Amino acid sequence: MLRIDAAGVHYRHLNEQIRETVRAGETVLVLDNVNGQRYIGTGLESDQVRITIHGVPGNDLAAFMSGPAITVWGNAQDGVSNTMNSGTVVVHGGAGDVLGYGMRGGKLFIRGDVGYRVGIHMKEYKDLVPVLMVGGRAGAFFGEYMAGGRLILLGLDRPAGSPLTGDYLGTGMHGGVIYLRGRPEEHTLGREVKMFDLDEVDWAFLNPLLDEFCRYYDRDPGRLRAAEFRKLVPVSHRPYGLLYTP
Amino acid sequence: MRNYLPPEYIVHIDQDRCRRCGECVRTCAFGTLRFEHGAWRQAMSVFQHGRDDLERVFDRIRDNVPDRVAADNKKCVQCHYCVAHCPEGAISIQPNPLAYRGNHHWEPHHLKNIWLQAETGGMVLTGSGNDKAYFSYFDHMVLDACQVTNPSIDPLREPMELRTYLGSLPDALEFESGPEGPVLKTRLAPSVRLDTPLVFPAMSYGAISLNAQKALAKAAVSCGILMNTGEGGMHEDLYPYAHRMVVQVASGRFGVNPGYLRRGAVVEIKIGQGAKPGIGGHLPGEKVDEGVSQTRMIPVGSDALSPAPHHDIYSIEDLSQLIFALKEATEYTKPVSVKIAAVHNVAAIASGIARAGADIITIDGFRGGTGATPLAIRDHVGIPIEMALAAVDDRLRREGIRNRVSLVASGGIRHSGDVAKAIALGADAVAIGTAALIAMGCRLCQKCYTGNCNWGIATQKPELTARLDPDRAAENLANLIRGWSLELKEILGALGLNSVESLRGSRLRLRGVGLSDADLQVLGIRNAGVGA
């Protein structure tokens, strides 16, 4: 295991050190006093590497990442798991805007609330199915352009009367599934989605993920499942077929 | 309404020369041509009358009442595939001479589009680049040549250098002394070398066929230049050419993973393109076949939507964030390019991009091509590359940051003269997309978005893509690059220069003919007749 004190270290040096350490065969890294350093885990390729971050990592955490597991003890900022390929990111706190943009594989767990445009343009291909799971609430444009993968929004611990998501939920969605614990207001739904109840296939997929979430954040899976779940799926995988005059 | 639209073209079959081989009927992907079974129709019409009549008809068939090739003129897009492939040269295509009530304001194409939209309520789609009669600045600039006071140079026998590098440069170099002589102390940013200042710009697999991409890749390798994946990822078949490829990261992030980023020579962030500034992309699901699906990493048959902006870039500092995310992901080993469309404030934008850490800026003028775009955007948004390039080069110089980025200019470059003029205005290299497609057979029918490209270029239909032989097309492309390079050398020689960097940004070697003072000022050139 290697511990790095990141206090005052520029991201370029920090990430260079991480890459060199990984190249040298080290698999477990702990970063202390992280505060705003961007691109941690960005472009990193390895299925063995585990990085623990204490503090607030900067933007584009785990962008283009392929394989590693990152745990953040603190909040995360914008752009976590941007275009991420595979691996796992677990944030013990909330996170900002545009999480999981264009994400094509791996998992991102956020304990608390997330900002705007989360999970937009996630896509899946064969066995690469990205999962982005949020414990709290989400801002508007959740799952915009979504082309594949699974977005799961639990809305836990929210004050009474506080909405699960903002407007334009799943707008432009043409692939994948959004699971919601709770019922969004009809007017917040994008035009391209329809809401359904969960079937057995959904539960078979969702159950292990809920268990995983509860393991990370020490919650009771039974109580989690006790609420109403709904899913959003696209009306068409070709939402704009009639937009053009041939 | 559509039924009342007059055809744009009239296909004429010379029935005397036609030998009914059926080549054109089989090959037209737009279904324009068919056999008109004259005898059979006659047979059907008389069938009701009785068996005797029928026998009489069969007699006639035996007597060789020939079928004839007929055209549904409305379907013809004037792509010339049938014309070029008719063994008898029996096909000709004319614009429909049908006269419209003369009107300088309401031209026939305006009427046609209104009728179309009145029927469908959709946006009018088109392909290729802006074809409207906007003023061409290239055609109103002329190059200099040496006479007496300094000599022209003979490029065929004396050295003539076109080698060009793309990448960021420092303002100054530092050296330290070594035992053998001075040693370079400054570490240069990563760059890519071009044997001639030309590149093939982004054209994605999806917009064009894999065979077309293969041809571009092969030609890029053989000519020592670059091709560009476009935003559709890189197909495995192209891996052997990856060292001569720009890998593009667009808003849809299709096919983007760490391996993709590392494989290429340059990583390009696509912000916009000249044919559709500010507009996202939309590859319809029917073009997403197995190969495209694999390369873009999306399921077969699903739409591939590219958002209008990158949703991680809402501001210039966000661009910087993505630039450095890509540099981190490639460990600072590749130059990062940013491609933008030429728009009004392009100079300030380019300056911001240079300061955001880009190594290369590609500026695409409003004549730039596309596989599909709303006509309203293609023909009315953006500015000419000549103006944009001049403004950007000027601004970067005035701010003293011209060395920080290489400039690649594109958007309607038609010949080596345009290339030389663009370089004199300040381009490091010039990207040629439409010209490259034409070299592979494209006739500029502008129907790329239909996926019916008869020439096998802008289509994914196997029976059509098979028509483009990648080796043959690569040879055509390489020949074009060679021809233009030779001409470029002749131009440099006439200018008395033996290296392309001496022309780069040398506006004194250009003169305007028939331009306004405002034009001359933006272009930074003098009028013809005004001496040095």
Add this chain to the structure above:
Amino acid sequence: MREGMVRIPSGCAISGIISTKGIRFNGEAINRSIACMHERSNGLGGGFVAYGIYPEYRDLYALHLMYETPQARGETEEYLHKHFTVHQAELIPTGNATGIGEAPALWRYFVRPERKETENGPVRDNDDYVTASVMTINSRIHGAFVFSSGRNMGVFKGVGYPEDIARFFRLEEYEGYMWVAHGRFPTNTPGWWGGAHPLGVLDWSVVHNGEVSSYGINKRYLEMFAYRLELQTDTEVIAYLFDLLHRRHGVPLDLVCRTLTAPFWKDIDRGDEREREVYTALRRVYGSAMLNGPFSVIVAFNGTMIGLNDRIKLRPMVCGRKDHFTLMGSEESALREVAGDLDEVWHIRAGERFIARLEEGVTV
């Protein structure tokens, strides 16, 4: 019409002599040398630069100026007194010479900079301060023009054949260790003394033969670094390129020469790794500084004389040595005129340079 309003292509004769031992000699030799190539000039410009001529003022900047009007002198002197301590102000001695039209007023000043910043902000050192002041005078004060602004050196030039100019300025009365001369063949008749050559900045001076075909981009490149090219001549461009690359960027002198007359890629590719790296970087970073087209050039500054030839040898340049003298010129005859029995004579090859320096330990 005068220099600076238009670009005037010229052909030329150039010649230079340096005593590498720093021994001073009067202006007769250089005059004989340049006069020998009379046919290469057309009487529309001749000039000289002499180094080591003001040893008593060697720490002061010597400004050689021409004035077309008394007002120009008034304004300039006001400017000088405001920005410099003027230790000496005097008319440059002249004599009668045939073939020379009306001369402007010619003055010289020995000055010391008094400030550390110009109107455009702080400067690095005295050299930058003087450079900025010279550019201000040349561009702002109508009718005034600075011929030269270095220490222990001065430029003497005007409209006429060089041999007439030499007599006019009584160059036989000066003693320097290095002299460079220029006879001009401009394509038209500007008739302006400031436009004659040599041109330079600080103690850098340049004479050259030929027309640089890359002028347009060289000029735009220099403008990026705040140089104002008032005269639109190649000579000015070359002087400023040396100033930028060597003085401001610290590129070694030899590499500056190799930048202006860059080696061809095919030759760079054949070099070892160090050379490839050095020359590739030079060509890439300073591509806009490369001089393309025909030229032979003599560049001089305190203690050094450099002969430089273009990349494919489109202009002539001969070098010779006699004892401690190194001579350069457009024709061998110009060298032989001064020293008939040269120890050694050679032609500078394409893209090559010859650098003659004062010997180690010599002070002037």
